[in-house]
Amino acid sequence: MALGSIPAKARIRWVRLRISHPLPRPCVRVTMPAWPRQKAEGRAGSRRQGRLAAFQELTSERRRERELRLQREQLIHLARVGLLGELSAALVHELKQPLAAILVNAQAGRRCWKGTAHAQASVDEILEDIVDASQRAINVIQRMRELFLRRDAQRLTLDLNMVARDAVTLARSSMAEHGVRLELALDAHAVPLRGDPVQLQQVLLNLILNACDAMDANRAGMRQLALATAGGPGAEASLTVSDNGCGIASGLLERIFDAFFTTKPQGLGVGLSVSREIVAAHGGRIEAANRAEGGAVFRITLPIAEENSHG
Amino acid sequence: MDEEAVVYLVDDEPCLLRALQRLLQTEGHAVQAFESAEAFLRAYDPKRAGCVVTDLCLPGLDGLSLQRALSALGDTRAVVLMTAYGDIATGVHAMKEGAVDFLVKPFDDEVFLAAVRNALARDAWDREVLHELQAVRGRLASLTPREHEVLDHVVTGRLNKQIAADLGITEKTIKVHRARAMEKMGVSTLAELVRKTLEVELGTVINGKRIDRQRPSAH
Numbered sequence: 001m002a003l004g005s006i007p008a009k010a011r012i013r014w015v016r017l018r019i020s021h022p023l024p025r026p027c028v029r030v031t032m033p034a035w036p037r038q039k040a041e042g043r044a045g046s047r048r049q050g051r052l053a054a055f056q057e058l059t060s061e062r063r064r065e066r067e068l069r070l071q072r073e074q075l076i077h078l079a080r081v082g083l084l085g086e087l088s089a090a091l092v093h094e095l096k097q098p099l100a101a102i103l104v105n106a107q108a109g110r111r112c113w114k115g116t117a118h119a120q121a122s123v124d125e126i127l128e129d130i131v132d133a134s135q136r137a138i139n140v141i142q143r144m145r146e147l148f149l150r151r152d153a154q155r156l157t158l159d160l161n162m163v164a165r166d167a168v169t170l171a172r173s174s175m176a177e178h179g180v181r182l183e184l185a186l187d188a189h190a191v192p193l194r195g196d197p198v199q200l201q202q203v204l205l206n207l208i209l210n211a212c213d214a215m216d217a218n219r220a221g222m223r224q225l226a227l228a229t230a231g232g233p234g235a236e237a238s239l240t241v242s243d244n245g246c247g248i249a250s251g252l253l254e255r256i257f258d259a260f261f262t263t264k265p266q267g268l269g270v271g272l273s274v275s276r277e278i279v280a281a282h283g284g285r286i287e288a289a290n291r292a293e294g295g296a297v298f299r300i301t302l303p304i305a306e307e308n309s310h311g
Numbered sequence: 312m313d314e315e316a317v318v319y320l321v322d323d324e325p326c327l328l329r330a331l332q333r334l335l336q337t338e339g340h341a342v343q344a345f346e347s348a349e350a351f352l353r354a355y356d357p358k359r360a361g362c363v364v365t366d367l368c369l370p371g372l373d374g375l376s377l378q379r380a381l382s383a384l385g386d387t388r389a390v391v392l393m394t395a396y397g398d399i400a401t402g403v404h405a406m407k408e409g410a411v412d413f414l415v416k417p418f419d420d421e422v423f424l425a426a427v428r429n430a431l432a433r434d435a436w437d438r439e440v441l442h443e444l445q446a447v448r449g450r451l452a453s454l455t456p457r458e459h460e461v462l463d464h465v466v467t468g469r470l471n472k473q474i475a476a477d478l479g480i481t482e483k484t485i486k487v488h489r490a491r492a493m494e495k496m497g498v499s500t501l502a503e504l505v506r507k508t509l510e511v512e513l514g515t516v517i518n519g520k521r522i523d524r525q526r527p528s529a530h
Contacts, residue, residue, distance in 0.1 A: 101330050108333040108336075132326060
């Protein structure tokens with residue numbers, strides 16, 4: 001902290017300060033009380049006495065904050081990479097499907113072209129489907145890349161429904177592998193939020209994969225996952241993920257969001273704690289409960305973005 | 312049965328479903344495509360000849376359950392299973408459950424088409440056997456109890472004289488019963504008669520003219 005007296009009427013262009021941590025960006029808070037003695041002593045007095053200014057160096061404080069934020073983002077990213085590991089088999093499958101469609105379409109097209117076909121298929125339709133399937137394969141890779149990429153948290157205006165749809169697309173094969181049926185009930189209107197789409201997707205993916213695991217012991221055909229979004233009531237958007245799996249043991253309900261707490265043999269216990277971190281950074285909260293009819297429900301509440309709230 | 316055999320195709324991936332349908336159509340097959348096992352079971356015609364080509368991993372009923380549902384309905388049509396997760400254990404399990412083929416995606420068109428041809432041939436053969444057995448059973452049912460009795464003795468190699476003694480009737484009457492039974496069974500030699508009764512007992516067709524033709528099996 002440096003105190004300096006600045007003569008009144010003096011035009012200050014530069015103030016030289018010695019700062020203990022000049023990198024990465026020096027930060028100084030300047031506090032100048034508004035003419036503290038002006039009224040008491042009149043204009044002449046203030047001209048004489050000048051004005052008091054306080055210079056507070058904040059660089060180290062900001063740096064500490066930044067380091068913490070980076071650490072948090074690093075953890076979020078690591079948790080996301082872990083999630084991708086869990087998803088990888090399913091994502092490979094997700095890529096195989098369009099590739100298989102491209103291959104079979106091309107083979108059918110080749111038979112038509114070579115004249116070995118008994119009946120001609122429409123080449124137009126074949127090509128159309130090849131284009132669609134290629135696009136889908138590219139989209140899968142694009143989404144995987146986004147999850148893998150590390151970049152600073154974004155603050156974009158986004159639609160909660162889109163986040164839900166993207167997460168479902170990524171988790172589709174995993175759900176199929178677990179024999180889980182998905183019931184998607186999205187708000188009929190877009191639900192605008194401010195936030196990082198990839199991080200919110202991460203939260204949702206986590207909840208979906210957890211639900212899939214929780215329903216493994218259910219009889220085949222009896223694994224129901226419900227995902228719902230709602231823009232309201234009030235200025236709050238909500239997203240619920242409910243399953244009819246084994247639920248959460250009553251004593252553990254308090255601890256599931258703790259870091260490094262896990263009930264899975266291969267789990268690290270970072271998924272839910274990071275999810276809570278992300279939701280909190282978005283100004284929201286996440287709660288877990290057991291459903292009366294069996295299974296668990298996770299409910300995320302987030303503030304609706306004001307600039308274009310729906311109605 | 313006069314209708315053309317149909318390939319019932321089940322895959323939850325619409326794009327791949329269309330592609331496979333096109334591929335089969337280039338071979339001149341009649342195809343009906345479904346996105347789920349449930350939709351197939353609702354809509355398929357049990358009397359229509361053909362085979363089922365289904366993905367193993369489906370939402371709801373999966374490929375193996377579909378196969379089980381078919382056999383529970385008494386439908387023996389050939390089932391070809393496809394999967395994108397090609398592990399040996401599942402393949403072995405599927406074949407044990409009666410699948411005629413197990414294809415791992417992505418596959419070559421020739422391999423796929425050969426598997427379907429094979430499944431259709433197997434279904435045609437099974438239907439022919441069933442048809443012939445039904446005919447023989449129908450003929451057997453038209454025999455009188457006495458004719459049946461005589462026949463039972465004839466096929467075990469007893470002579471008319473011995474049968475007459477066994478049943479306590481004249482040899483002449485035995486000859487009459489025997490001639491009528493042969494006529495009703497539509498055979499002219501003892502060898503043919505033995506074969507037909509054996510067929511019913513074994514539940515399969517023993518055809519002397521096509522003895523080399525085995526039931527088509529998975530390759």
